[in-house]
Amino acid sequence: MADLAKLKADLAGIAIEDNPAIVKQKSRDFFWYSPVLKRQLDHVVGDLVVTPKDEAEVIRVLAAAHAHGVAVTPRGAGTGNYGQAMPLAGGIVLNLAEMNKVTAIAPGRVVAEPGVIMAKLDAETRAHSGQELRLHPSTANTASVGGFVAGGSGGVGSIRWGGLRDLGNVIRLRIVTMEASPRTLELSRFDLHKVSHAYGTNGIITEVEMPLAPAYDWVDVLVGFDDWMDAVRYADALGNEDGILTKEIATVAAPAPFDYFLRHQKFLKREQSVVIVMVAPHSLDAFLAFTGREKGEIVFRADTAQDLKGLPPAFELAWNHTTLRALRVDPSITYLQVMYPFPDHQKKVARMTELLGDEVPGHLEFVRFDGKVIPMGLPMVRFSTEERLDEIIRIHEEEGCPIFNPHRYTLEEGGMKQTDDVQLAFKREADPDGLLNPGKMIAWEDPNFDYRAKKTFLFPGLQAAG
Amino acid sequence: MADLAKLKADLAGIAIEDNPAIVKQKSRDFFWYSPVLKRQLDHVVGDLVVTPKDEAEVIRVLAAAHAHGVAVTPRGAGTGNYGQAMPLAGGIVLNLAEMNKVTAIAPGRVVAEPGVIMAKLDAETRAHSGQELRLHPSTANTASVGGFVAGGSGGVGSIRWGGLRDLGNVIRLRIVTMEASPRTLELSRFDLHKVSHAYGTNGIITEVEMPLAPAYDWVDVLVGFDDWMDAVRYADALGNEDGILTKEIATVAAPAPFDYFLRHQKFLKREQSVVIVMVAPHSLDAFLAFTGREKGEIVFRADTAQDLKGLPPAFELAWNHTTLRALRVDPSITYLQVMYPFPDHQKKVARMTELLGDEVPGHLEFVRFDGKVIPMGLPMVRFSTEERLDEIIRIHEEEGCPIFNPHRYTLEEGGMKQTDDVQLAFKREADPDGLLNPGKMIAWEDPNFDYRAKKTFLFPGLQAAG
Ligand SMILES: Cc1cc2nc3c(=O)[nH]c(=O)nc-3n(C[C@H](O)[C@H](O)[C@H](O)COP(=O)(O)OP(=O)(O)OC[C@H]3O[C@@H](n4cnc5c(N)ncnc54)[C@H](O)[C@@H]3O)c2cc1C
Ligand SMILES: Cc1cc2nc3c(=O)[nH]c(=O)nc-3n(C[C@H](O)[C@H](O)[C@H](O)COP(=O)(O)OP(=O)(O)OC[C@H]3O[C@@H](n4cnc5c(N)ncnc54)[C@H](O)[C@@H]3O)c2cc1C
Numbered sequence: 001m002a003d004l005a006k007l008k009a010d011l012a013g014i015a016i017e018d019n020p021a022i023v024k025q026k027s028r029d030f031f032w033y034s035p036v037l038k039r040q041l042d043h044v045v046g047d048l049v050v051t052p053k054d055e056a057e058v059i060r061v062l063a064a065a066h067a068h069g070v071a072v073t074p075r076g077a078g079t080g081n082y083g084q085a086m087p088l089a090g091g092i093v094l095n096l097a098e099m100n101k102v103t104a105i106a107p108g109r110v111v112a113e114p115g116v117i118m119a120k121l122d123a124e125t126r127a128h129s130g131q132e133l134r135l136h137p138s139t140a141n142t143a144s145v146g147g148f149v150a151g152g153s154g155g156v157g158s159i160r161w162g163g164l165r166d167l168g169n170v171i172r173l174r175i176v177t178m179e180a181s182p183r184t185l186e187l188s189r190f191d192l193h194k195v196s197h198a199y200g201t202n203g204i205i206t207e208v209e210m211p212l213a214p215a216y217d218w219v220d221v222l223v224g225f226d227d228w229m230d231a232v233r234y235a236d237a238l239g240n241e242d243g244i245l246t247k248e249i250a251t252v253a254a255p256a257p258f259d260y261f262l263r264h265q266k267f268l269k270r271e272q273s274v275v276i277v278m279v280a281p282h283s284l285d286a287f288l289a290f291t292g293r294e295k296g297e298i299v300f301r302a303d304t305a306q307d308l309k310g311l312p313p314a315f316e317l318a319w320n321h322t323t324l325r326a327l328r329v330d331p332s333i334t335y336l337q338v339m340y341p342f343p344d345h346q347k348k349v350a351r352m353t354e355l356l357g358d359e360v361p362g363h364l365e366f367v368r369f370d371g372k373v374i375p376m377g378l379p380m381v382r383f384s385t386e387e388r389l390d391e392i393i394r395i396h397e398e399e400g401c402p403i404f405n406p407h408r409y410t411l412e413e414g415g416m417k418q419t420d421d422v423q424l425a426f427k428r429e430a431d432p433d434g435l436l437n438p439g440k441m442i443a444w445e446d447p448n449f450d451y452r453a454k455k456t457f458l459f460p461g462l463q464a465a466g
Numbered sequence: 467m468a469d470l471a472k473l474k475a476d477l478a479g480i481a482i483e484d485n486p487a488i489v490k491q492k493s494r495d496f497f498w499y500s501p502v503l504k505r506q507l508d509h510v511v512g513d514l515v516v517t518p519k520d521e522a523e524v525i526r527v528l529a530a531a532h533a534h535g536v537a538v539t540p541r542g543a544g545t546g547n548y549g550q551a552m553p554l555a556g557g558i559v560l561n562l563a564e565m566n567k568v569t570a571i572a573p574g575r576v577v578a579e580p581g582v583i584m585a586k587l588d589a590e591t592r593a594h595s596g597q598e599l600r601l602h603p604s605t606a607n608t609a610s611v612g613g614f615v616a617g618g619s620g621g622v623g624s625i626r627w628g629g630l631r632d633l634g635n636v637i638r639l640r641i642v643t644m645e646a647s648p649r650t651l652e653l654s655r656f657d658l659h660k661v662s663h664a665y666g667t668n669g670i671i672t673e674v675e676m677p678l679a680p681a682y683d684w685v686d687v688l689v690g691f692d693d694w695m696d697a698v699r700y701a702d703a704l705g706n707e708d709g710i711l712t713k714e715i716a717t718v719a720a721p722a723p724f725d726y727f728l729r730h731q732k733f734l735k736r737e738q739s740v741v742i743v744m745v746a747p748h749s750l751d752a753f754l755a756f757t758g759r760e761k762g763e764i765v766f767r768a769d770t771a772q773d774l775k776g777l778p779p780a781f782e783l784a785w786n787h788t789t790l791r792a793l794r795v796d797p798s799i800t801y802l803q804v805m806y807p808f809p810d811h812q813k814k815v816a817r818m819t820e821l822l823g824d825e826v827p828g829h830l831e832f833v834r835f836d837g838k839v840i841p842m843g844l845p846m847v848r849f850s851t852e853e854r855l856d857e858i859i860r861i862h863e864e865e866g867c868p869i870f871n872p873h874r875y876t877l878e879e880g881g882m883k884q885t886d887d888v889q890l891a892f893k894r895e896a897d898p899d900g901l902l903n904p905g906k907m908i909a910w911e912d913p914n915f916d917y918r919a920k921k922t923f924l925f926p927g928l929q930a931a932g
Contacts, residue, residue, distance in 0.1 A: 107683075107747070108680070108711075108746055108748035108749075109748045130573065134709075160708075161709055166710075167756055168707065168751075168753075171748060188751055188755075190759070211709075211748045213680075214679070216573060216574055217573075241632065242626075242628025242635075243632035244632075244633060245634070282572075282637060283634045285654055286633040287634075289655035290633055343809070371707070371838075372837075372838065
């Protein structure tokens, strides 16, 4: 065990918290969406929370932690779903919430500290020049931009701009390395991939430069369809309407909208599947014409609704908020992340609906992926056993629908199931002692891990962390 | 022959021009790009040019012309390529150039009179709120927005927003009908189709409401490739990069860029095909990374070029400006308009290149079409005879590449080769005497015309108009 007292002394002047209740709270994220992760990670807790107020303090923290061999796990707002921000080996939780300034706004771009909440960033860029982030997760009201880049993938706006992985959706990152003398590095172009979606395993992001899009007064609309596949076809066609500017298109299969969207329930019919749309005001007319022709029933329009009090924005019915609302009503629900590849995506959705029915209620987020509109599935799953969950995953994969498994806390198992050489190489450079967010990169922890063996990786440190 | 003297008396107070030289000039457009139309239309001339300054004057002109049975052919700036604005039956050329005010600008939309030049409109919306038209033809510096809606199809911006035909790319049109008592009508949603791209045959547009997009300081870039199909693949892939914001992507096959883009010649290599790109400044970094990876050679960048004096903007190398520049060097050149349908578009381009070689030098404009990126071809054609031109068209069609024939002055022959029932029905309503732009809508002039007979429609009035 490292000498925490000495470490604390080294950090004099920087905000430190070791109240166990608070440390426990800041050691957790939304991992409990997954019954698997809940079993594995529920006991995980760090030793202390350190809250730097600027990059200089980040450098001091990393230098001190490096000197004492203490693990450091960065944390934005802790809204990740895979335990990304949980300190599997204990040590320092590096809370970036106080580094929350927007530092520059220009046409098409914003520079900010990593801890700023995305809704706050958007409010500033909107007030400044009618701009907003291209993409945000449905947690925009609570999550940090740095956490989004390091741990998220896409969300609201992906129907227009694709995902965070796409070239151009992050412009520049500034990071601090975990070494005796931490360095600051500026990453752009293909180098961004080194730390984007790397869970903070190979550098602490201290500044982001993100592209902006125009901020419109997006209109929330819910469109009802008696038939699920009609809703899917409509959503797909809407996403392919080049002249209709939307920021969000999602479909949720009946009866989930009625059963789980409690605040909107009065607008919904239980037997109707729902398409969730955010449309630009100047595209509303065209959208209504299109929807009429496609025989969608407009069941809710925020611009004409009598009373919006208590109603969340439409995007908080979408992405993982769909799961959240379902979970609140029925705690046995969890979810999956499915890709339905172009051009057979509609057939594949129909096939999975046919095979799995109400055990896996449909939820699709339409996004641009390599230039084409496809649905990314975030289906709800009525959880029974981990074995059955694995079986459901296998059924998807056998039908040609790759799964990004949200029941795994490692980068590889949640993603491409193979070593990311770029991220691994950069970890060797930027965190040679393996102290940043230990246990999340299998390639580092166990280079010989066999992904085909279908065994889950278990980080040895997980035991020690308890 | 109508009594023009009486007609003129009825128009007292409205600007009228009957100087033959000016009337002749205002009776012509860019029809001469086509050797076929040049032969057919060269003698066409109206009787007088009337220039209303507001909608009230338009109403007076139409009422008087209707009373006297005189044809009226609207004219924006007369930059159309198919003789759209040419008065085949003589009569009045209704010059809308003086109705050129921008009347309202709001987030995402602009309201304007039809005669405003698009570059001027863009300058106003840019100064007002950093906005600009989603789409403009490469003639933005000379053409009117009303003429674009009534006679154009798409252009710069279509890689992002599709074409004018797409729902949402025109919001609202106000028109005046050709009746004893002309009515004003507001058209929106699917009704827009009644007069969009109808060549002014069924109503005079007196106001347009168009959607706006953010105006960035687009960077002009030319990318060189030693191989034509490498250029095509690169351009296609760039169009499918969801995070890289471009406004224009076109490819022109070697040696045309070097031979015809004289002002840019010093940057070009004769053996290289060129990709013409307009990219947003905040996407430039990602664009350069992408281009480097794809082994494109950046031969010109407007943001770093030493001296831009005398260089036209990149979009004036694209669309029909490519043809224009070729024509200026080699007057024997004309062009075609080809669609290469998704998903076999690349194969089809390669096939046509193989079949037609240097007789039909490649020029592709990448656009979004029904949600997918495809190349629309505007290939140059080394003209020999009309028979050979028809043969080249047939070869395209046999290979599954539909042609929109720019050597025809009628809506149908230049377009879908069938009656547009909506536009025809609306002409019955709005122009019952058939006085608006006579000779352009076959469905009206000759309902029994047989498109399969492959004979060109000849408007009887064409003789009389001489
Ligand atoms: C209801 C709900 C809905 C959601 N919807 C979406 C969605 O639509 N799209 C989506 O992508 N995600 C979604 N998520 C997941 C998550 O909310 C987002 O990815 C969010 O952006 C994470 O931000 P955060 O500040 O909470 O990050 P955290 O959870 O705090 O951190 C995420 C990861 O980034 C690392 N990290 C944080 N800050 C830094 C830094 N400065 N430097 C280096 N590493 C750092 C952490 O160690 C962790 O590995 C959702 C989650 C919930 C609970
Ligand atoms: C070099 C060159 C490049 C070009 N590039 C493009 C391109 O990229 N994309 C494209 O779509 N086109 C292109 N064109 C064609 C043309 O320039 C555009 O379509 C342009 O927008 C037409 O506008 P205009 O004001 O010149 O219209 P005009 O030529 O004056 O008129 C076009 C048609 O609309 C009718 N009309 C005009 N005003 C009204 C009105 N107020 N009410 C009703 N009817 C009206 C006319 O009768 C005519 O039928 C190009 C032409 C040239 C010569």
